[in-house]
Amino acid sequence: MAEVLVLVDHLEGEIKKSTFELLTAARTLGEPSAVVVGPAGTAAKLADGLAEHGAEKIYVAETDDTAFLTPEVSVLAGLIESASPAAVLIGVSADGKEIAGRLAVRTNSAWLNDVVGLSADGVTHSVFGGAYVAEAKANTAHPVITLRPGSVEIEAAAGAGAQETVTVSVDGRNASVTSREPIVGGDRPELTEASVVVSGGRGVGSADDFGVVEGLADTLGAAVGASRAAVDSGYYPHQFQVGQTGKTVSPQLYIALGISGAIQHRAGMQTSKTIIAVNKDAEAPIFEIADFGVVGDLFTVAPQLKDEIAKRK
Numbered sequence: 001m002a003e004v005l006v007l008v009d010h011l012e013g014e015i016k017k018s019t020f021e022l023l024t025a026a027r028t029l030g031e032p033s034a035v036v037v038g039p040a041g042t043a044a045k046l047a048d049g050l051a052e053h054g055a056e057k058i059y060v061a062e063t064d065d066t067a068f069l070t071p072e073v074s075v076l077a078g079l080i081e082s083a084s085p086a087a088v089l090i091g092v093s094a095d096g097k098e099i100a101g102r103l104a105v106r107t108n109s110a111w112l113n114d115v116v117g118l119s120a121d122g123v124t125h126s127v128f129g130g131a132y133v134a135e136a137k138a139n140t141a142h143p144v145i146t147l148r149p150g151s152v153e154i155e156a157a158a159g160a161g162a163q164e165t166v167t168v169s170v171d172g173r174n175a176s177v178t179s180r181e182p183i184v185g186g187d188r189p190e191l192t193e194a195s196v197v198v199s200g201g202r203g204v205g206s207a208d209d210f211g212v213v214e215g216l217a218d219t220l221g222a223a224v225g226a227s228r229a230a231v232d233s234g235y236y237p238h239q240f241q242v243g244q245t246g247k248t249v250s251p252q253l254y255i256a257l258g259i260s261g262a263i264q265h266r267a268g269m270q271t272s273k274t275i276i277a278v279n280k281d282a283e284a285p286i287f288e289i290a291d292f293g294v295v296g297d298l299f300t301v302a303p304q305l306k307d308e309i310a311k312r313k
């Protein structure tokens with residue numbers, strides 16, 4: 001069976017959830033081979049988790065070179081050459097997209113971006129803010145496929161996890177990484193990894209009032225997100241923006257507080273499994289995609305919700 005390369009996304013010795021989704025998705029195309037790129041000692045921390053999620057092989061490409069994303073591109077390009085994989089799977093993120101773009105150019109491969117489903121016949125994209133589902137297939141060997149986080153239910157599977165060392169030869173560097181810090185709001189989970197996201201929009205009204213959004217999020221152990229209008233108004237930092245020009249999230253539960261539901265916001269959250277919207281305008285478009293909607297003032301509803309959840313804990 002053909003190998004499917006999965007680029008492992010990891011931070012501080014932890015494998016990101018999106019990588020487990022990639023390993024699950026890879027099994028529909030062939031045999032998953034995880035590719036670990038990182039400083040010396042990285043793979044030892046990740047190997048068990050990768051094997052428990054179906055990695056038959058683990059390519060260990062350890063380097064202390066800090067060239068920005070170049071080791072990843074060089075290693076994957078080398079493996080395309082030597083292993084002739086059926087596909088290369090990478091998670092959708094700013095880094096993931098940059099690696100995918102560079103890799104596709106370098107190896108003359110098709111790049112199927114922001115995929116929400118894949119099978120042996122091709123891939124599925126959710127386009128125009130989810131108004132259309134488009135199907136596509138690559139016309140080149142070893143396509144590079146970037147998968148939207150949250151698109152696939154993770155399924156554990158025992159893989160052999162056989163490790164193979166790969167020499168990293170970095171050719172060309174346009175920038176170097178000087179530090180890597182997780183973007184987290186205190187103890188909250190990372191936005192694209194969280195299973196619950198509570199987001200606030202312009203309806204929240206001010207940076208101070210975002211405390212209402214954070215309060216509900218903390219009761220649920222959720223990440224906090226924001227609409228672009230909220231970010232542009234200075235209510236919440238840019239890295240928490242959800243939508244077409246922000247992060248794409250697909251949690252089990254997405255709660256939208258004071259967000260109208262513009263198509264550009266929906267593009268980043270509509271694949272969430274359950275959507276709850278609180279908006280004082282009954283005609284707000286967010287209600288078109290909400291599973292549960294409350295027409296009301298968020299400053300009344302969110303604290304009540306928070307108290308009720310706290311009581312049941």
Ligand code: FAD
Pocket residue numbers: 200201202203204226227228229230241242243244245246247257258259260261262263264265268278279280281284296297298299
């Ligand atoms: P509004 O549309 O102003 O909605 C505020 C909502 O709050 C209203 O529905 C109102 O009824 C409700 N409200 C007010 N007070 C209360 C209250 N007390 N209680 C309950 N409800 C209340 N947007 C994104 O979010 N993410 C993106 O990535 C993004 N990218 C974009 C890219 C482009 C190229 C363009 C053109 C736009 C983009 N936008 C994006 C902007 C998008 O079009 C909307 O302007 C934005 O999503 C609106 O944010 P909002 O819903 O918070 O604000």
